[in-house]
Amino acid sequence: MVKSLIVIEQEQIISKEEILEALREVMDPEIPVLSVIDLGIIENVEIEDNAVTVKMIPTFTACPAIKIMQQQIKEKIVSLGFEDVKVIVDDSVSWNSDRMSEEAKRKLEKFGLGIPNRHGGEFSLEEIEHSKCPHCGSSDTTMNSLFGSTLCRSIHFCFDCKQSFERFKPL
Amino acid sequence: MRIKMQPVEELMLKMADDALIIGHRNSEWTGLGPILEEDIAFSSMAQDKIGHALALYKILHEQFGEPDSDLLAFHRGEKDFKCCHLVEFPIGEYDFTTARHFLFDNAEILRYELLLQSSFEPLARLAKKIHGELKYHLLHANSWFTRLGRGTEESHARMQSALNSTYPLAPGIFEASPFEKELIELKVFPGEKVLHEMWEEKVHALIGEAHLQIPSVKDATIGMGGRNGYHTEHLQPLLNEMSEVFRLEENVEW
Numbered sequence: 001m002v003k004s005l006i007v008i009e010q011e012q013i014i015s016k017e018e019i020l021e022a023l024r025e026v027m028d029p030e031i032p033v034l035s036v037i038d039l040g041i042i043e044n045v046e047i048e049d050n051a052v053t054v055k056m057i058p059t060f061t062a063c064p065a066i067k068i069m070q071q072q073i074k075e076k077i078v079s080l081g082f083e084d085v086k087v088i089v090d091d092s093v094s095w096n097s098d099r100m101s102e103e104a105k106r107k108l109e110k111f112g113l114g115i116p117n118r119h120g121g122e123f124s125l126e127e128i129e130h131s132k133c134p135h136c137g138s139s140d141t142t143m144n145s146l147f148g149s150t151l152c153r154s155i156h157f158c159f160d161c162k163q164s165f166e167r168f169k170p171l
Numbered sequence: 172m173r174i175k176m177q178p179v180e181e182l183m184l185k186m187a188d189d190a191l192i193i194g195h196r197n198s199e200w201t202g203l204g205p206i207l208e209e210d211i212a213f214s215s216m217a218q219d220k221i222g223h224a225l226a227l228y229k230i231l232h233e234q235f236g237e238p239d240s241d242l243l244a245f246h247r248g249e250k251d252f253k254c255c256h257l258v259e260f261p262i263g264e265y266d267f268t269t270a271r272h273f274l275f276d277n278a279e280i281l282r283y284e285l286l287l288q289s290s291f292e293p294l295a296r297l298a299k300k301i302h303g304e305l306k307y308h309l310l311h312a313n314s315w316f317t318r319l320g321r322g323t324e325e326s327h328a329r330m331q332s333a334l335n336s337t338y339p340l341a342p343g344i345f346e347a348s349p350f351e352k353e354l355i356e357l358k359v360f361p362g363e364k365v366l367h368e369m370w371e372e373k374v375h376a377l378i379g380e381a382h383l384q385i386p387s388v389k390d391a392t393i394g395m396g397g398r399n400g401y402h403t404e405h406l407q408p409l410l411n412e413m414s415e416v417f418r419l420e421e422n423v424e425w
Contacts, residue, residue: 061300062222091226094300123303125310145208146307147215155208171303
């Protein structure tokens with residue numbers, strides 16, 4: 001009896017906003033400075049009768065981190081006191097790099113990765129040739145390889161600071 | 172208007188099978204690439220393409236009651252596969268791989284471009300997502316094809332020879348399905364003929380830019396049959412290898 005009262009109390013206390021706040025601690029295993037909120041992959045959170053349903057969307061179709069993040073999101077929400085938590089991968093919404101927050105981009109640069117430019121729908125391949133260097137900010141750079149250490153990265157070289165860098169690809 | 176199941180199912184199955192098989196072929200460069208970046212590029216594209224196959228198999232499973240994606244990928248007989256011959260060939264040397272990559276990926280991205288307007292919404296949505304990823308594959312294919320075509324005497328000769336052996340297989344990508352009329356009428360897909368013409372225009376221009384010659388195709392039956400389950404001798408050994416672990420313990424939980 002007492003136990004069920006606690007559950008009811010928690011239901012009233014924990015709001016959708018608080019769940020979203022807690023998800024700021026669930027990080028992308030491939031880019032550990034970015035949370036699932038920073039990435040913009042949480043499409044929706046619904047609370048109904050103490051059951052939580054989260055809709056998330058994958059970044060790249062073949063992103064291997066999606067299952068791990070799905071599991072970690074579930075564990076995080078369970079740790080807030082919810083028992084019935086569903087995390088659904090929603091294929092009907094298409095992710096693109098414009099969904100990343102500005103804060104996410106600052107974190108990426110600090111982490112040493114180039115950032116995808118806001119493109120408003122269609123990104124051009126031309127701008128990839130002169131990606132901004134995350135180390136010195138120069139655009140005097142060249143693209144060495146379209147494919148990097150993870151699906152979402154490309155490899156570049158900066159002529160100004162003479163360092164190579166990886167960039168989160170625009171998509 | 173309700174979309175008939177069979178035509179769109181057939182369309183997605185052949186697209187998925189192409190992606191699965193070329194994806195596995197690409198993955199054969201892992202550890203063998205001529206330079207590290209190319210090793211990574213083909214490994215990454217393999218991962219993308221197998222992911223695209225998975226997304227298509229998932230729609231087939233969830234919306235058309237087909238078996239689940241693992242069973243579709245690893246538990247079908249050769250005759251049930253609908254991939255075209257071009258994707259089945261072993262990777263050969265880097266020239267062969269590059270020529271195939273160029274011919275196939277140009278067709279693949281145009282197909283997804285046409286599907287952006289598909290009346291079958293799950294496919295139109297998926298096309299939007301995959302199209303953005305394929306831009307990277309296409310840029311990779313076209314830039315290496317041009318670079319090697321225009322490169323040294325040796326690289327030029329090898330690219331021409333690789334193009335001569337892959338180009339005649341390419342029409343097999345566009346082999347008509349029994350459902351062309353329905354797909355066009357239902358506005359699911361404008362048909363293989365339209366795609367083939369678009370591809371030819373695009374690819375012929377790029378062959379010129381790479382300073383290479385368009386090969387002549389003498390026998391129009393070469394490369395045909397894959398869409399109907401008739402495959403080259405290369406597919407079955409690949410399927411055996413792909414499904415080897417799966418067949419050890421079919422019902423195991425991963």
